[in-house]
Structure formats: C-alpha cells, structure tokens
Amino acid sequence: MSIQSAAANHHPSQENSKAVAMLPDLERTSWEQLRAAAEQKDDQPEASGFKTMTVATCTSRGADARMVVLRRVDIDHKYVWFYSDARAEKVLQLEAFPQASLLFWDSNRHVQLRLTVETRLHTDDYVADDHWEKLGVAGRKAYLSEQKPGTEQPHPYPGVPDHLVNNLPSIEESEAGRKNFAVIECRVLAMEYLQLSRQGHTRACFQYEPESKMSWLAP
Ligand SMILES: Cc1cc2nc3c(=O)[nH]c(=O)nc-3n(C[C@H](O)[C@H](O)[C@H](O)COP(=O)(O)O)c2cc1C
Numbered sequence: 278m279s280i281q282s283a284a285a286n287h288h289p290s291q292e293n294s295k296a297v298a299m300l301p302d303l304e305r306t307s308w309e310q311l312r313a314a315a316e317q318k319d320d321q322p323e324a325s326g327f328k329t330m331t332v333a334t335c336t337s338r339g340a341d342a343r344m345v346v347l348r349r350v351d352i353d354h355k356y357v358w359f360y361s362d363a364r365a366e367k368v369l370q371l372e373a374f375p376q377a378s379l380l381f382w383d384s385n386r387h388v389q390l391r392l393t394v395e396t397r398l399h400t401d402d403y404v405a406d407d408h409w410e411k412l413g414v415a416g417r418k419a420y421l422s423e424q425k426p427g428t429e430q431p432h433p434y435p436g437v438p439d440h441l442v443n444n445l446p447s448i449e450e451s452e453a454g455r456k457n458f459a460v461i462e463c464r465v466l467a468m469e470y471l472q473l474s475r476q477g478h479t480r481a482c483f484q485y486e487p488e489s490k491m492s493w494l495a496p
Contacts, residue, residue, distance in 0.1 A: 300491040304483045307390060307470055310383070311357065312350040326383035327390070332359070334367055335374035343367060347381075348408070348460075355465040355485050357392070360408065362419070363400045363459035365426045371396045371461065379463065387473040394463035408460045414445045420454030421446060471496065 314327035333342040349358040357379065361368050371377060379392040399405040409417075422436040435442050441450075466486045472479040478496035 300481060300483075300493070303470060303481055304468070304491060305352075307388070307468065307483075308350070308352045308355075310386075310388075311347065311381070311390070312352055315347045315350045315357070326385065327381045330359075331380040332367065333378040333380065334370040335376060336370050337373070341367070341370060357394070357463045357465065358408070359461050359463070360412075360416075361459050361461060362422065362426045362457050363398075364457060365459075368398060368459050368461070371398060377463065389471045389473075391469040391471075392463070392465050393467040393469075394465055397462045397464070399460040399462060400458070404462065405458060405460045409455055409458055412458075414448060414451045417451035417454045417458075418446055420457040421451070422457070469494075 310325065311327050314325040317325060317328055327347060329344050329346055331342050332345050333340060335341075345359040345361065347357060348360055350356070375396045377394050377396050379390075379394055381390040381392075382388075399408075418437060418441060421438060421441065422434075423438065424430060424434060424436075426436075446454075464486075467482065467484045470479070470481045470483070480494040480496040482490075482492055482494050484490040
C-alpha cells in the first residue's frame with residue numbers, strides 16, 4: 278500500500294502511534310518528489326506537477342500570485358530556489374515583504390503541497406553567479422529583455438532582441454542577461470500536505486520553525 282493511500286485508509290480504531298510513525302515517511306517522500314521535479318529536464322515526457330508552482334506574495338495593496346519553475350531543492354536544510362528577472366514586480370514585492378507561500382499541485386498523485394517560506398534575494402553575489410553558471414543559453418534567454426518586465430509597450434513585445442526570437446543566444450551574447458538575473462532562495466518554515474482521495478482526504482503539517490513538529494490535520 279502506498280504511503281498516501283495507507284494514510285487515507287487510516288481507521289479510527291488503529292493505534293494512534295502507527296499513524297504518527299508514518300508522518301516522517303510522508304514528509305521524506307514529499308521532499309524527494311520536489312527534488313525529483315526540480316532535477317527534471319524540460320524535454321522529459323512525464324512532467325511532474327511539482328516542476329512549476331504558484332508563488333503568492335504580499336504587497337502594500339494586498340496579495341499577488343504567479344507561476345514559476347522550481348529550480349533547486351535542498352532536502353537536508355529545507356530550502357528551495359526559483360529564478361526571476363531582477364526587475365520584475367515579484368522581486369520588488371519580496372524585497373519589501375520576504376514572506377511568501379509556494380503552492381504545488383501534482384494532478385497524477387492528487388497531491389497539493391503548500392510551503393510557507395522566508396525568501397532571500399540574490400542578484401550580485403556568488404549564489405546568483407553559481408546558478409547562472411549552470412544555466413544553459415535557453416534558460417539565459419529569458420533574461421535578455423531590453424524592457425523592464427511589466428512595462429507598457431506600443432506593440433506585442435517578445436522579451437528578447439528581434440534576432441533572438443527564433444534563435445538561441447551564443448554564450449557570449451547570453452552574458453548580457455546576467456545583470457537581470459535574480460535567484461530567490463526560500464527557507465521553508467512549514468510544509469502542508471494534502472492528498473485528495475474518494476476514501477477520505479489526507480492532510481498533514483510539517484513545521485520546521487520556530488520549532489520542529491509534525492501532525493495530521495483534519496482535511
Ligand atoms: C508555467 C509558467 C512558468 C513560469 N516560470 C517563471 C519563472 O520561473 N520565473 C519567472 O520570473 N516567471 C515565470 N513565469 C511568468 C510569471 O508567471 C509572471 O507572469 C511574470 O514573471 C511576471 O510576474 P510578476 O509581475 O509578478 O513579477 C512563468 C509562467 C508560467 C505560465
């Protein structure tokens with residue numbers, strides 16, 4: 278029986294200690310699925326739903342949200358990373374309000390993960406340099422926009438110089454994107470797991486800060 282369905286089938290008469298013992302497995306599996314998604318290449322056919330996520334931020338005018346790609350996961354230290362144009366609205370929002378919520382949905386496993394995070398921005402430092410060095414020219418192309426993201430344009434603007442619309446930049450050309458590249462490091466304070474099932478949903482919370490704690494929740 279899978280961890281997920283075992284939890285979903287949990288019967289009230291079962292010993293409580295058995296259910297509690299399964300929590301660490303569920304937590305480990307969820308993190309491993311996140312890491313596998315981050316390491317997945319774009320051209321792999323069976324894309325995990327965890328490869329992209331919604332990042333919800335706070336602003337002085339309320340809430341905001343958008344999709345991003347999950348780039349790296351550190352299971353041992355409970356960190357995840359994503360990238361953005363340093364001039365983008367989300368980066369300005371995170372500068373003012375570092376707290377964010379990362380929302381994942383894997384439609385194959387029927388699992389939602391909700392991560393409560395504290396973010397740290399990296400632009401002109403060795404962390405950003407390290408991620409930039411490992412990014413191929415196709416990834417770097419996204420940072421070559423001459424126009425600040427979100428600014429009004431007189432006509433549809435593809436976000437790259439005209440000659441690169443149907444081409445990849447050379448490595449040398451791609452370096453122009455480095456100044457626009459931001460790495461958003463997310464320290465995970467808590468992870469909430471929800472699996473939907475006709476037999477009954479499974480919901481659990483894994484808290485890392487201020488103290489470590491894991492518990493089942495009513496769905
Ligand atoms: C599937 C998908 C993946 C995306 N990945 C990223 C990403 O990794 N980084 C990013 O900055 N924007 C990404 N975007 C674009 C953002 O959702 C958003 O439209 C853009 O970054 C502007 O957001 P902002 O104004 O809140 O900064 C992605 C959009 C989609 C639909």
